[in-house]
Amino acid sequence: MKLFYAVLFAFAVLSLPLQAQEDGFAGRPITQNLFMPTGNTLHAGEFAVGIGPVEYGITENIQLGTNLLYYILQYYNAELKVSLINTEHQALALGLGVGYFNLGFAGGDISFTSLSPYVVYSMPLSSRTRLHLSANYTNFSGDAEIDDADELSASVNGTSLSGGLEYSLSNRTKFIGDVGYDLEFEGLRLGGGVLWGWETFRLKLGVQIFSPKDFDSFVFPYVGLWWRFRG
Numbered sequence: 001m002k003l004f005y006a007v008l009f010a011f012a013v014l015s016l017p018l019q020a021q022e023d024g025f026a027g028r029p030i031t032q033n034l035f036m037p038t039g040n041t042l043h044a045g046e047f048a049v050g051i052g053p054v055e056y057g058i059t060e061n062i063q064l065g066t067n068l069l070y071y072i073l074q075y076y077n078a079e080l081k082v083s084l085i086n087t088e089h090q091a092l093a094l095g096l097g098v099g100y101f102n103l104g105f106a107g108g109d110i111s112f113t114s115l116s117p118y119v120v121y122s123m124p125l126s127s128r129t130r131l132h133l134s135a136n137y138t139n140f141s142g143d144a145e146i147d148d149a150d151e152l153s154a155s156v157n158g159t160s161l162s163g164g165l166e167y168s169l170s171n172r173t174k175f176i177g178d179v180g181y182d183l184e185f186e187g188l189r190l191g192g193g194v195l196w197g198w199e200t201f202r203l204k205l206g207v208q209i210f211s212p213k214d215f216d217s218f219v220f221p222y223v224g225l226w227w228r229f230r231g
Helices: 002-015 068-073 146-152
Strands: 047-050 053-057 062-067 075-086 091-102 111-124 129-136 139-142 160-170 173-182 187-197 201-211 218-229
Touching: 053 068, 062 068, 068 075, 173 201, 187 218
Parallel strands: none
Antiparallel strands: 047 053, 047 218, 053 062, 062 075, 075 091, 091 111, 111 129, 111 139, 129 160, 160 173, 173 187, 187 201, 201 218
16 A cells, blocks of 8 residues: 555656756657657657667658567567658658567567558647547568467557557646557457656556457556667
């Protein structure tokens, strides 16, 4: 019970509108909601470094990234994101994720290559709320059947449709939620969390549920922390 109250107290403190930190998200829209992307990219010369994800804004409309943590699992990956429309009222982006997975290091015989093009559109519903809509197509090829990719079901998506809501409590506190259906694995993804953003530091806490067909549901916390530096 003491831990419960401590967590509530921490949430309250982090949500207080401190004047010195009010510019956390001002002019810097998020590029990722909970588990789905948004229509925005990093600014030119801006980069984000987290516990795994690394992203860099090549230009004002082109972003390149990878997740170094997945390399431990022998999942080599990269993602390119291009913004086609980026205004105050709407954002439209195209992306392409490339991945290669090899389970041979663990004595298995599973390897595949994945190509994942996607499109995402973001628009405001009100002065504080934004809607994100995304469609992703993933093609797997290699030595494994598609069902074998469930070894990485928490980090590898199949073809999917997703929708997300982003509510800004202040310029440094957001409540976020995503829902998606994975057509490849026939599973529902559902999650929600809180995102805090200071001038440089970002912190995301949430929970995600994934229920693929013929498998037990995955319920796991979502913890993200990274530093976003201006170029």
